[in-house]
Amino acid sequence: MPNDLDIFTQINNAVLDLQGSSLQSYDRPLKMLGRLLQHPDLEHANKTLTEGLDLEAFLAKQDNEGGMVGSDSLDWPDSADEALGLTLLLIWKFAANPVDITHFGHTYFYSGSKIIASVHAVTKQMIIPFVRDYKTYVRNFGNSKPRLIMPTSNKVFIVHGHDDGALQSLARFLEKLKLEVIILKEQPNQGRTIIEKFEASADEVGYAVVLLTPDDVGSTAVASGQSQRARQNVIFELGYFAGKLARGRVCLLRKGDVEIPSDLFGVVYTEMDAADGWKAALVKELKAAKLDFDANRMWE
Template structure:
C-alpha cells in the first residue's frame, strides 16, 4: 500500500491534465511496459532508471499519461488523463507500481487514487531520448491472451468453459490450478489477476439466498460475486463477461457488463467470443463454432 499523502488542488490538476491531452489532438498511446522498454536502452539498460525517469517527467508535466480506469475512493471514471500530482512520489515507496500491467496507486488528499491500464503518448516517451541516441524500434505491446476464469462448484461447467478458451488459443487462469509459491490466498489472487486482460465470471447456482422473510433464490457463491466486482473495478466493464447458468440470480449492482446465458447449445460461445473481440482480445475466431 502507498505510504505517502499530501494535500493539493486536485480539481485544477485534473483539469490541466485533460487540457494537455486534448490540446495535442490525436495521439498514439503505448502501455507503461512499452514505455519502459523503449526508454531502457538509453539508460544503461536499466528498467529501474527508466521507471524513475518516467515518474519524474510526468510529475514535472513534461510528459502526459492517462488511465483506462481511474478510481478515487469509491468513484470510478474511465479513460482519464492522469494529473501530474499522481506521480509526486517520483517512483519511490509512496507510489505503488505494477509496470507490466500499468497499475499504480497512491494517496492524495487522504484518499487512495488507483490507476489501471496506464498509457503514455509515444511521442512523449520519444522526447525523453537524447537526440544523438541510436534509434530503437518500439514494437506494439502484444495484447495478453490470459483470461481469468472465475467459477463456483460446478466442475463440469468450469472445464467446458476452460476448454473453449484454450481451443481459441487463449490461456485461462484458474486460480486453484496455479502454484501457491508460498503466497497467501488473497496475494495469490491479486498477483494472478494482474496477468489477465479479460475476465469470464461463471455464475452457477451453488448457493441460495434472498431478502429476510422472502423466498430464497439460487445464487452464485459469494467469492464469485466478490471477484465479479473486483474485475469490473480492475479491468472495466468492457473486459468482463458473466456466464449465467439456468436460473441463477443476477447481481443487481453490476450493470454495464455482458450477461450471457450459459447452458446447452453453443450460443454462449458466440456471444462470449463477440465480447472478447469487442475488448480486442486476440483469439482464433475460426475456432469459435468448432471449439
C-alpha cells in the same frame, strides 16, 4: 518502488487493501495510495489535471445544511477533468492526514454509526470510480512511459464457483480457440496466501470470464423467500477484474436463475444456455476486446 509491478497495479492493490481495512489499519493503504499517485511518472499529468484548482475553496462553498445526518452532498463541477482533479487533491489531503477521510465520509457518505463504514463508503463511491477514470486520463495524456501501460495478454482468467461441469466446458472451449486459460486452483501455491496467489495470477491476464452459477442461496432481511446466488468469492473477483481490466474485458456467463448483483452496472452478461449459444456470444466479446485467437476454431 518495485519494478515488477506497474503503477496502476500497485494503485489497485492499495484500493483493495483500503476496501478491506479496519479502523486500526485504514491509514496505511490510504497513505500508500497517496504516495503512488505522486509518483514521478504521473507528475506531468497530475500538474495539468490540478492546475488552477483550489480544493479548500471547493470544500468551503459546499452547502452543508447541518440537518439530518447524511443529508449533505457535494456540488461537483460540470467539467469531468475538474472533478477528477479535485478528487485527486482530496485523496492527497486524506493521505496526509488520514483522519480527514473519516470526517469527510461522515458528512458526505454517511453509512451508519461505525466510522470505518464511512471510510469504506468513500472508497466505494468516490475513490474506486476515480481510479478507473484517472487511469484512462493518464493513458490518454500522451506522456505515459511503457511501464504505465499494462501489456496486452492472451491469457483468460476464469472466475468460478462449485459447478465443475460449467468450468470445464468453458475452459476447454477457450483452449480450443488457442487462448491460454488461467484457473486459480490449478496454479502453484509457491508459499503464497490465497490473495497473493490471486493477485499474481490476475496480473498476467488480458481478459476475465466470470461464471455465475447457483452455488449458494440467500436473501435480504425483508425478502419473503431466498434466491440462488453465486459464491461470494465470485462476486469479489468480478469486482476486482471490472476495476483492473475495465468492463469491456470482463464477461459474465450466467447459468440458471442466478441473482445478478444490483451494482454490476455496464458489465456484459450472457446466459450459459444448454444449446451452446453462449459460445458465439463469448467469441464476439473476445473479438471486441481484441484478443488474438482463431474464431473459426469454434466450429471444429
